[in-house]
Amino acid sequence: EAGVAQSPRYKIIEKRQSVAFWCNPISGHATLYWYQQILGQGPKLLIQFQNNGVVDDSQLPKDRFSAERLKGVDSTLKIQPAKLEDSAVYLCASSLDPLGGTQYFGPGTRLLVL
């Protein structure tokens, strides 16, 4: 079974530029998550989708971050414009069940904003 796929793996941009990350979850997983992991900290949930609907985006900085999950499969997370403090690893995860289901994580995208 293929795991969660993410691209790109690494991205370097200058502040005020825009960037987009892509995630393809495990086939059949209705729940998809985007996390931000800053160095030395645990993952912080940015947004959670159930199929193509948003379940929780309370910690998403909506003035600069946006995410979509068209057709309830793959998802894109965008940052526009980027700030220095957005430098982090962006993790995508998916699960079968949003409550007791195990979250399976992708390898992450490491973003450096200069």
Added chain:
Amino acid sequence: AQSVAQPEDQVNVAEGNPLTVKCTYSVSGNPYLFWYVQYPNRGLQFLLKYITGDNLVKGSYGFEAEFNKSQTSFHLKKPSALVSDSALYFCAVRDITGKSTFGDGTTLTVKP
């Protein structure tokens, strides 16, 4: 708001000795509790979870965790540590809405 505390940034043990990585949580309602491990330059990998039932949960690679409701703890344990267990360990709690909160992680170092 829910929270997870991993009070030790670093845990050092000798190979062959038992290890414990501590986790306490705060959440409304019954908790769903998880442990994940992260190796350098790799994504988080699931170790074990507590949903309901037996308070002692067994997981991958010989790890186990004990759910203690009165102490709101979910400590990760292993009877005999291996050098290959050296990694970053995260505890997470999920509430009844499905929202997950992670701790800041504990670096486990097992010395030969």
